[in-house]
Amino acid sequence: MFAYLSQFFRYCGSSSSFAAGHTAVTKFEFQELAVATKNFAPESLLGEGEYGSTFEGCLKSSEQVVAVKQVNKEMIIGVYRSTFLKIHIRSLLHHPNIVDMTGYCIDGNQMYFVHDFMPLGSLTGYLHDKKPLDWNTRMKIAAGAAKGIKYLHDESVIHGNIKPSNILLCEGYHPKLSDILGFKERIPEPDECNQARWQLMIIRQSYRHAPEFYFNLKLTQSFDIYSFGLVLLELISGCMADIKPSLIEWVKCKLVGGEEFTAVADPLLKGHYPEQGLYQTLSLAAECLQIKDVTRPRIGSVVNVLSNLASEIYDPNAIQIDRAGTLTIGKIEKERLTEQWQHIRCFSH
16 A cells, blocks of 8 residues: 555655645655654654544744644554545645645655644643633633634535644634544545545444444535534533543433523633523534434535634623523523424434
């Protein structure tokens, strides 16, 4: 396989980069990345994920700070077997809410991807942080991530792996999506994701997959919407999706069990959030988590709701009045939210 990839990259050109639309992706030598990351020293390690380890590095030629992902060997024979297609697709994707791919490196049987460095890390690090995100920042992150997904869907690309660890943050908590699988809307071919790799993905993160995925193993735009709905719950509650019982079950238990919907809010917010905003976000999450994929909203609708919420800056010292002039959520609205969540259920393999 690596001989084939090497042949492909030679065909693309032996220079430092190859053209992809109006962009260029740099082909790095291994020694460049080794120097940049201090020989992949432990102190350069940013994190370890499903696909490999990521290191912080500084390119000597440009003094640019980058993130270098060392891909796990078992991943290479799975998703990354179609590496040339992934690199081509990623090189064409440019948006304020997408992490740019800087380049790649193939050294023997090892593979590396080079991306922009995100100084604030991933959203995962803030869900239980000692300095929790305030409501305004959470809505800013949600709206920005949704815009990134919309861009991908408009380009007919499925993210396929939406979760807090793949929402990276740069200055000002500006969110950018990373680890984009880059599939078109279809069932991945065997050479892209072999059966063992696919089964491993199902076992590891079954709680994040849309119900229909278990029946057809098809990645769709609606698959992304479901995963994003789970991220919304994580932002609201401050809980990780893999808690026991599941986050979906926990939220449903509170909303259907007679508790106030505000019981779902992250305690670290200390009550500093708009009830209207919390209500709307919980309602939107329920729409995204519908069992039937055809009943989930399109990403454009999700962006509109979250953009409006992000534009309504919450001030804990001001009286909060929604667009309809209402101070609080009434009985009818609460009953409507309860009804929504009665039809939501956790579906895991």
